[in-house]
Amino acid sequence: MIRMKSNLTYLKKPDLFKVLNQHQDSFFAVIDEAVREHLPDWVKNSKKVFWLKNPEASKNLATFGEVIGFFLDQGISRSSMLFAIGGGATTDLAGFVAASILRGISWTSVPTTLLAVVDGSIGGKVAVNMPQGKNLVGAFHAPEKVCICYDFLSSLSKVEWDSGKGEVLKYGFLSTKISEMILKRESLELIAHECCEFKQKIVEKDFKEEGERIFLNLGHTLGHAFESNLKIPHGVAVAMGIKYLLKVFSQSELLVEWEKLADSLGISLEETNLSHYPEFSVDKFKSYMLQDKKKNQTSIRLVLLNKVGSCYVQEIKFQDFLKKIEANEDFKS
Numbered sequence: 356m357i358r359m360k361s362n363l364t365y366l367k368k369p370d371l372f373k374v375l376n377q378h379q380d381s382f383f384a385v386i387d388e389a390v391r392e393h394l395p396d397w398v399k400n401s402k403k404v405f406w407l408k409n410p411e412a413s414k415n416l417a418t419f420g421e422v423i424g425f426f427l428d429q430g431i432s433r434s435s436m437l438f439a440i441g442g443g444a445t446t447d448l449a450g451f452v453a454a455s456i457l458r459g460i461s462w463t464s465v466p467t468t469l470l471a472v473v474d475g476s477i478g479g480k481v482a483v484n485m486p487q488g489k490n491l492v493g494a495f496h497a498p499e500k501v502c503i504c505y506d507f508l509s510s511l512s513k514v515e516w517d518s519g520k521g522e523v524l525k526y527g528f529l530s531t532k533i534s535e536m537i538l539k540r541e542s543l544e545l546i547a548h549e550c551c552e553f554k555q556k557i558v559e560k561d562f563k564e565e566g567e568r569i570f571l572n573l574g575h576t577l578g579h580a581f582e583s584n585l586k587i588p589h590g591v592a593v594a595m596g597i598k599y600l601l602k603v604f605s606q607s608e609l610l611v612e613w614e615k616l617a618d619s620l621g622i623s624l625e626e627t628n629l630s631h632y633p634e635f636s637v638d639k640f641k642s643y644m645l646q647d648k649k650k651n652q653t654s655i656r657l658v659l660l661n662k663v664g665s666c667y668v669q670e671i672k673f674q675d676f677l678k679k680i681e682a683n684e685d686f687k688s
Protein backbone atom coordinates (compact mmCIF):
# COMPACT_ATOMS: atom_id res chain seq x y z
CA MET A 356 0.00 0.00 0.00
CA ILE A 357 1.37 3.45 -0.94
CA ARG A 358 1.61 5.83 2.04
CA MET A 359 1.73 9.56 1.60
CA LYS A 360 3.37 12.12 3.86
CA SER A 361 1.53 15.30 4.89
CA ASN A 362 2.27 18.04 2.43
CA LEU A 363 -0.21 20.68 3.61
CA THR A 364 1.10 24.20 4.25
CA TYR A 365 -1.06 27.08 5.46
CA LEU A 366 0.23 30.49 4.50
CA LYS A 367 -0.74 34.09 3.89
CA LYS A 368 -0.30 35.70 0.50
CA PRO A 369 3.16 37.24 1.11
CA ASP A 370 4.52 33.82 2.10
CA LEU A 371 2.85 32.15 -0.87
CA PHE A 372 4.52 34.74 -3.10
CA LYS A 373 7.86 33.80 -1.52
CA VAL A 374 7.22 30.15 -2.45
CA LEU A 375 6.42 31.20 -6.02
CA ASN A 376 9.55 33.39 -6.15
CA GLN A 377 11.72 30.52 -4.94
CA HIS A 378 10.54 28.47 -7.91
CA GLN A 379 10.88 31.22 -10.51
CA ASP A 380 13.52 29.28 -12.50
CA SER A 381 11.57 26.02 -12.64
CA PHE A 382 8.10 27.63 -12.70
CA PHE A 383 5.28 26.45 -14.99
CA ALA A 384 1.62 26.92 -14.14
CA VAL A 385 -2.00 26.29 -15.01
CA ILE A 386 -4.01 29.13 -13.50
CA ASP A 387 -7.69 30.05 -13.37
CA GLU A 388 -8.21 33.52 -14.96
CA ALA A 389 -10.58 34.31 -12.08
CA VAL A 390 -7.64 34.62 -9.66
CA ARG A 391 -5.28 36.59 -11.93
CA GLU A 392 -5.65 39.76 -9.85
CA HIS A 393 -4.52 37.94 -6.72
CA LEU A 394 -1.10 37.14 -8.19
CA PRO A 395 2.23 38.98 -8.42
CA ASP A 396 3.02 40.80 -11.67
CA TRP A 397 5.78 38.43 -12.76
CA VAL A 398 3.29 35.54 -12.65
CA LYS A 399 0.62 37.57 -14.47
CA ASN A 400 3.12 38.26 -17.25
CA SER A 401 4.88 34.91 -17.35
CA LYS A 402 5.00 33.08 -20.70
CA LYS A 403 4.94 29.80 -18.80
CA VAL A 404 1.35 30.10 -17.62
CA PHE A 405 -1.56 28.37 -19.31
CA TRP A 406 -4.64 30.43 -18.30
CA LEU A 407 -8.04 28.77 -17.96
CA LYS A 408 -11.15 30.84 -18.68
CA ASN A 409 -13.76 28.25 -17.75
CA PRO A 410 -12.02 25.55 -15.72
CA GLU A 411 -14.78 22.93 -15.54
CA ALA A 412 -15.46 23.19 -19.30
CA SER A 413 -11.68 22.90 -19.88
CA LYS A 414 -11.32 19.80 -17.76
CA ASN A 415 -11.18 17.50 -20.78
CA LEU A 416 -8.73 15.61 -22.99
CA ALA A 417 -8.65 18.34 -25.64
CA THR A 418 -7.44 21.02 -23.21
CA PHE A 419 -5.17 18.46 -21.50
CA GLY A 420 -3.44 17.96 -24.89
CA GLU A 421 -3.27 21.72 -25.47
CA VAL A 422 -1.65 22.35 -22.08
CA ILE A 423 0.92 19.62 -22.68
CA GLY A 424 1.77 20.98 -26.15
CA PHE A 425 2.06 24.52 -24.73
CA PHE A 426 4.41 23.46 -21.92
CA LEU A 427 6.60 21.35 -24.24
CA ASP A 428 6.94 24.37 -26.53
CA GLN A 429 7.93 26.48 -23.51
CA GLY A 430 10.70 24.03 -22.59
CA ILE A 431 9.27 22.19 -19.59
CA SER A 432 11.68 19.60 -18.16
CA ARG A 433 11.66 16.88 -15.54
CA SER A 434 13.05 19.32 -12.98
CA SER A 435 10.25 21.87 -13.56
CA MET A 436 7.64 22.57 -10.88
CA LEU A 437 4.10 22.82 -12.15
CA PHE A 438 1.83 25.06 -10.08
CA ALA A 439 -1.94 24.54 -10.22
CA ILE A 440 -3.64 27.71 -9.01
CA GLY A 441 -7.41 27.65 -9.00
CA GLY A 442 -10.45 25.68 -7.91
CA GLY A 443 -10.87 21.92 -8.04
CA ALA A 444 -11.32 21.81 -11.82
CA THR A 445 -7.98 23.58 -12.33
CA THR A 446 -6.11 21.41 -9.81
CA ASP A 447 -7.64 18.23 -11.31
CA LEU A 448 -6.59 19.15 -14.86
CA ALA A 449 -3.15 20.52 -13.94
CA GLY A 450 -2.45 17.58 -11.64
CA PHE A 451 -3.24 15.17 -14.46
CA VAL A 452 -0.88 17.11 -16.75
CA ALA A 453 1.82 16.84 -14.04
CA ALA A 454 1.15 13.09 -13.74
CA SER A 455 1.57 12.54 -17.47
CA ILE A 456 3.99 15.04 -19.00
CA LEU A 457 7.52 13.59 -19.38
CA ARG A 458 6.17 10.55 -17.47
CA GLY A 459 5.37 12.66 -14.44
CA ILE A 460 6.84 15.81 -12.87
CA SER A 461 6.43 17.51 -9.47
CA TRP A 462 3.52 19.81 -8.88
CA THR A 463 2.21 22.17 -6.24
CA SER A 464 -1.45 22.71 -5.66
CA VAL A 465 -2.74 26.15 -4.67
CA PRO A 466 -6.51 25.85 -4.11
CA THR A 467 -8.51 29.06 -4.49
CA THR A 468 -12.08 27.93 -3.74
CA LEU A 469 -13.37 26.65 -0.39
CA LEU A 470 -14.29 23.37 -2.08
CA ALA A 471 -10.79 22.91 -3.45
CA VAL A 472 -9.26 23.87 -0.08
CA VAL A 473 -11.18 21.24 1.89
CA ASP A 474 -11.32 18.54 -0.76
CA GLY A 475 -10.31 18.87 -4.42
CA SER A 476 -6.71 19.96 -3.97
CA ILE A 477 -5.79 17.37 -1.36
CA GLY A 478 -5.01 13.72 -1.97
CA GLY A 479 -3.58 13.50 -5.47
CA LYS A 480 -6.65 12.17 -7.28
CA VAL A 481 -6.36 14.00 -10.61
CA ALA A 482 -8.54 13.61 -13.67
CA VAL A 483 -10.37 15.01 -16.67
CA ASN A 484 -13.98 14.48 -17.71
CA MET A 485 -15.16 12.46 -20.70
CA PRO A 486 -18.43 12.78 -22.64
CA GLN A 487 -19.41 9.54 -20.87
CA GLY A 488 -19.00 11.03 -17.39
CA LYS A 489 -16.93 12.98 -14.91
CA ASN A 490 -13.35 12.14 -13.90
CA LEU A 491 -13.16 9.04 -16.09
CA VAL A 492 -9.52 9.48 -17.14
CA GLY A 493 -6.93 10.29 -14.53
CA ALA A 494 -4.27 9.18 -12.12
CA PHE A 495 -3.15 9.17 -8.52
CA HIS A 496 -0.31 11.72 -8.43
CA ALA A 497 0.23 13.49 -5.12
CA PRO A 498 1.27 17.15 -5.19
CA GLU A 499 4.63 17.83 -3.57
CA LYS A 500 2.91 20.58 -1.61
CA VAL A 501 -0.59 21.93 -1.11
CA CYS A 502 -0.30 25.64 -0.31
CA ILE A 503 -3.50 26.71 1.41
CA CYS A 504 -3.96 30.46 1.38
CA TYR A 505 -7.40 31.59 2.57
CA ASP A 506 -6.73 35.09 1.18
CA PHE A 507 -7.86 33.88 -2.26
CA LEU A 508 -11.35 33.14 -0.95
CA SER A 509 -12.11 36.87 -0.55
CA SER A 510 -13.27 37.06 -4.18
CA LEU A 511 -15.50 33.94 -4.17
CA SER A 512 -19.14 34.33 -5.20
CA LYS A 513 -21.96 33.25 -2.87
CA VAL A 514 -22.62 30.23 -5.07
CA GLU A 515 -19.02 29.05 -4.68
CA TRP A 516 -19.09 29.63 -0.91
CA ASP A 517 -22.27 27.51 -0.72
CA SER A 518 -20.64 24.79 -2.78
CA GLY A 519 -17.65 24.66 -0.43
CA LYS A 520 -19.95 24.63 2.59
CA GLY A 521 -21.72 21.59 1.12
CA GLU A 522 -18.46 19.61 1.25
CA VAL A 523 -17.79 20.96 4.76
CA LEU A 524 -21.20 19.60 5.81
CA LYS A 525 -20.06 16.18 4.56
CA TYR A 526 -17.07 16.33 6.92
CA GLY A 527 -19.52 17.21 9.71
CA PHE A 528 -20.95 13.71 9.25
CA LEU A 529 -17.56 12.02 8.97
CA SER A 530 -15.98 13.53 12.08
CA THR A 531 -17.55 14.28 15.48
CA LYS A 532 -14.90 16.95 16.08
CA ILE A 533 -15.82 18.80 12.88
CA SER A 534 -19.53 18.38 13.63
CA GLU A 535 -19.04 20.02 17.05
CA MET A 536 -17.03 22.87 15.54
CA ILE A 537 -19.76 23.53 12.98
CA LEU A 538 -22.54 23.43 15.58
CA LYS A 539 -20.55 25.83 17.79
CA ARG A 540 -20.33 28.08 14.73
CA GLU A 541 -16.56 28.36 14.94
CA SER A 542 -14.89 30.34 12.16
CA LEU A 543 -15.08 28.74 8.72
CA GLU A 544 -11.31 29.04 8.43
CA LEU A 545 -10.78 26.93 11.57
CA ILE A 546 -13.36 24.39 10.41
CA ALA A 547 -11.83 24.22 6.92
CA HIS A 548 -8.42 23.66 8.49
CA GLU A 549 -9.80 20.68 10.42
CA CYS A 550 -11.43 19.28 7.23
CA CYS A 551 -8.08 19.49 5.39
CA GLU A 552 -6.26 17.66 8.17
CA PHE A 553 -9.03 15.05 8.37
CA LYS A 554 -8.85 14.30 4.64
CA GLN A 555 -5.05 14.32 4.66
CA LYS A 556 -4.96 11.72 7.46
CA ILE A 557 -7.26 9.41 5.52
CA VAL A 558 -5.26 9.87 2.33
CA GLU A 559 -2.00 9.15 4.16
CA LYS A 560 -3.41 5.78 5.21
CA ASP A 561 -5.20 4.90 1.99
CA PHE A 562 -3.78 6.81 -0.98
CA LYS A 563 -5.24 4.53 -3.66
CA GLU A 564 -8.77 4.34 -2.18
CA GLU A 565 -8.53 0.67 -1.29
CA GLY A 566 -10.07 1.14 2.15
CA GLU A 567 -11.47 3.98 4.24
CA ARG A 568 -10.84 6.72 1.65
CA ILE A 569 -14.13 5.62 0.10
CA PHE A 570 -15.93 7.22 3.11
CA LEU A 571 -15.02 10.60 1.59
CA ASN A 572 -17.53 9.71 -1.15
CA LEU A 573 -20.43 10.02 1.29
CA GLY A 574 -23.39 11.53 -0.56
CA HIS A 575 -21.67 11.40 -3.95
CA THR A 576 -23.78 8.69 -5.65
CA LEU A 577 -26.95 10.75 -5.42
CA GLY A 578 -24.94 13.97 -5.42
CA HIS A 579 -23.50 13.44 -8.90
CA ALA A 580 -26.99 12.72 -10.23
CA PHE A 581 -28.34 15.94 -8.63
CA GLU A 582 -25.37 17.91 -9.99
CA SER A 583 -25.99 16.69 -13.51
CA ASN A 584 -29.80 16.86 -13.38
CA LEU A 585 -30.21 20.22 -11.66
CA LYS A 586 -26.99 21.92 -12.86
CA ILE A 587 -26.11 22.93 -9.32
CA PRO A 588 -22.57 23.30 -7.91
CA HIS A 589 -20.77 20.12 -6.82
CA GLY A 590 -20.72 20.81 -3.06
CA VAL A 591 -24.41 21.76 -2.87
CA ALA A 592 -25.21 18.55 -4.76
CA VAL A 593 -23.15 16.54 -2.26
CA ALA A 594 -25.05 18.10 0.66
CA MET A 595 -28.31 17.19 -1.11
CA GLY A 596 -26.91 13.73 -1.84
CA ILE A 597 -26.44 13.15 1.90
CA LYS A 598 -29.85 14.58 2.78
CA TYR A 599 -31.73 12.36 0.30
CA LEU A 600 -29.64 9.31 1.20
CA LEU A 601 -30.83 9.78 4.79
CA LYS A 602 -34.41 10.18 3.55
CA VAL A 603 -34.26 7.10 1.32
CA PHE A 604 -32.88 5.02 4.23
CA SER A 605 -35.37 6.61 6.68
CA GLN A 606 -32.69 7.88 9.08
CA SER A 607 -34.81 10.60 10.63
CA GLU A 608 -32.50 11.36 13.59
CA LEU A 609 -29.59 11.96 11.25
CA LEU A 610 -31.81 14.13 9.09
CA VAL A 611 -32.27 16.41 12.09
CA GLU A 612 -28.46 16.50 12.41
CA TRP A 613 -28.26 17.38 8.72
CA GLU A 614 -30.58 20.36 9.23
CA LYS A 615 -28.62 21.57 12.24
CA LEU A 616 -25.32 21.37 10.35
CA ALA A 617 -26.76 23.05 7.25
CA ASP A 618 -28.31 25.79 9.37
CA SER A 619 -25.09 26.42 11.31
CA LEU A 620 -23.14 26.63 8.07
CA GLY A 621 -25.70 28.99 6.54
CA ILE A 622 -26.63 26.64 3.68
CA SER A 623 -30.06 27.56 2.34
CA LEU A 624 -32.41 24.75 3.44
CA GLU A 625 -35.00 25.66 0.82
CA GLU A 626 -32.53 25.36 -2.05
CA THR A 627 -31.61 21.85 -0.95
CA ASN A 628 -35.22 20.65 -1.18
CA LEU A 629 -36.17 18.77 -4.33
CA SER A 630 -39.50 20.63 -4.30
CA HIS A 631 -37.47 23.81 -4.92
CA TYR A 632 -36.70 22.49 -8.43
CA PRO A 633 -39.94 22.17 -10.44
CA GLU A 634 -37.94 20.97 -13.47
CA PHE A 635 -36.51 17.97 -11.59
CA SER A 636 -37.07 14.74 -13.51
CA VAL A 637 -36.90 11.39 -11.69
CA ASP A 638 -36.45 9.57 -14.99
CA LYS A 639 -33.45 11.70 -16.00
CA PHE A 640 -32.09 11.30 -12.49
CA LYS A 641 -32.35 7.51 -12.69
CA SER A 642 -30.91 7.35 -16.18
CA TYR A 643 -27.89 9.41 -15.05
CA MET A 644 -27.32 6.95 -12.22
CA LEU A 645 -27.63 4.02 -14.62
CA GLN A 646 -25.09 5.56 -16.96
CA ASP A 647 -22.81 6.55 -14.05
CA LYS A 648 -22.48 3.05 -12.65
CA LYS A 649 -19.79 0.92 -14.26
CA LYS A 650 -20.86 -1.29 -17.15
CA ASN A 651 -22.13 -4.77 -16.18
CA GLN A 652 -22.26 -3.73 -12.56
CA THR A 653 -25.44 -5.05 -10.96
CA SER A 654 -24.73 -3.69 -7.50
CA ILE A 655 -23.14 -0.54 -6.09
CA ARG A 656 -21.15 0.19 -2.96
CA LEU A 657 -22.88 2.88 -0.98
CA VAL A 658 -21.32 4.81 1.89
CA LEU A 659 -23.90 4.88 4.69
CA LEU A 660 -23.95 6.36 8.18
CA ASN A 661 -24.46 4.64 11.54
CA LYS A 662 -24.16 7.96 13.33
CA VAL A 663 -22.07 11.11 13.12
CA GLY A 664 -18.44 9.99 12.88
CA SER A 665 -19.25 6.40 11.93
CA CYS A 666 -19.68 5.21 8.33
CA TYR A 667 -19.84 1.86 6.66
CA VAL A 668 -20.01 0.58 3.11
CA GLN A 669 -22.98 -1.46 1.96
CA GLU A 670 -23.18 -3.35 -1.28
CA ILE A 671 -26.71 -2.98 -2.61
CA LYS A 672 -28.31 -4.27 -5.81
CA PHE A 673 -28.64 -1.31 -8.10
CA GLN A 674 -32.26 -2.15 -8.96
CA ASP A 675 -33.12 -2.34 -5.23
CA PHE A 676 -31.57 1.08 -4.70
CA LEU A 677 -33.60 2.53 -7.58
CA LYS A 678 -36.78 0.99 -6.10
CA LYS A 679 -36.02 2.58 -2.75
CA ILE A 680 -35.62 5.93 -4.47
CA GLU A 681 -38.88 5.54 -6.40
CA ALA A 682 -40.73 4.60 -3.22
CA ASN A 683 -39.65 7.81 -1.49
CA GLU A 684 -42.30 10.55 -1.46
CA ASP A 685 -39.82 13.30 -2.34
CA PHE A 686 -38.93 11.70 -5.66
CA LYS A 687 -42.53 11.35 -6.84
CA SER A 688 -43.06 13.88 -9.58
Ligand SMILES: NC(=O)c1ccc[n+]([C@@H]2O[C@H](COP(=O)([O-])OP(=O)(O)OC[C@H]3O[C@@H](n4cnc5c(N)ncnc54)[C@H](O)[C@@H]3O)[C@@H](O)[C@H]2O)c1
Pocket residue numbers: 387389390408409410411414441442443444445447467468470471474475476477478479480481489490507508509510511512515518589
Ligand atom coordinates in the same frame (compact mmCIF):
# COMPACT_ATOMS: atom_id res chain seq x y z
N1 LIG B 1 -9.61 15.45 -7.00
C1 LIG B 1 -10.46 15.43 -5.99
O1 LIG B 1 -10.23 14.76 -4.98
C2 LIG B 1 -11.71 16.25 -6.07
C3 LIG B 1 -12.56 16.34 -4.96
C4 LIG B 1 -13.69 17.17 -5.06
C5 LIG B 1 -13.95 17.85 -6.24
N2 LIG B 1 -13.10 17.71 -7.30
C6 LIG B 1 -13.37 18.41 -8.56
O2 LIG B 1 -13.31 19.81 -8.29
C7 LIG B 1 -14.18 20.50 -9.20
C8 LIG B 1 -15.05 21.42 -8.40
O3 LIG B 1 -14.21 22.33 -7.73
P1 LIG B 1 -14.57 23.87 -7.59
O4 LIG B 1 -15.91 23.99 -6.99
O5 LIG B 1 -13.41 24.54 -6.97
O6 LIG B 1 -14.77 24.27 -9.13
P2 LIG B 1 -14.01 25.23 -10.17
O7 LIG B 1 -12.58 24.96 -10.20
O8 LIG B 1 -14.77 25.07 -11.44
O9 LIG B 1 -14.25 26.67 -9.55
C9 LIG B 1 -15.56 27.15 -9.41
C10 LIG B 1 -15.68 28.60 -9.94
O10 LIG B 1 -14.97 29.49 -9.07
C11 LIG B 1 -14.10 30.32 -9.84
N3 LIG B 1 -13.01 30.68 -8.92
C12 LIG B 1 -11.98 29.91 -8.51
N4 LIG B 1 -11.28 30.54 -7.54
C13 LIG B 1 -11.86 31.74 -7.38
C14 LIG B 1 -11.61 32.85 -6.51
N5 LIG B 1 -10.64 32.81 -5.57
N6 LIG B 1 -12.37 33.94 -6.63
C15 LIG B 1 -13.40 33.96 -7.53
N7 LIG B 1 -13.72 32.96 -8.33
C16 LIG B 1 -12.95 31.84 -8.26
C17 LIG B 1 -13.75 29.49 -11.04
O11 LIG B 1 -13.34 30.28 -12.13
C18 LIG B 1 -15.08 28.80 -11.30
O12 LIG B 1 -15.92 29.65 -12.04
C19 LIG B 1 -14.96 19.43 -9.95
O13 LIG B 1 -14.38 19.28 -11.22
C20 LIG B 1 -14.75 18.17 -9.12
O14 LIG B 1 -14.80 17.00 -9.89
C21 LIG B 1 -12.00 16.95 -7.24
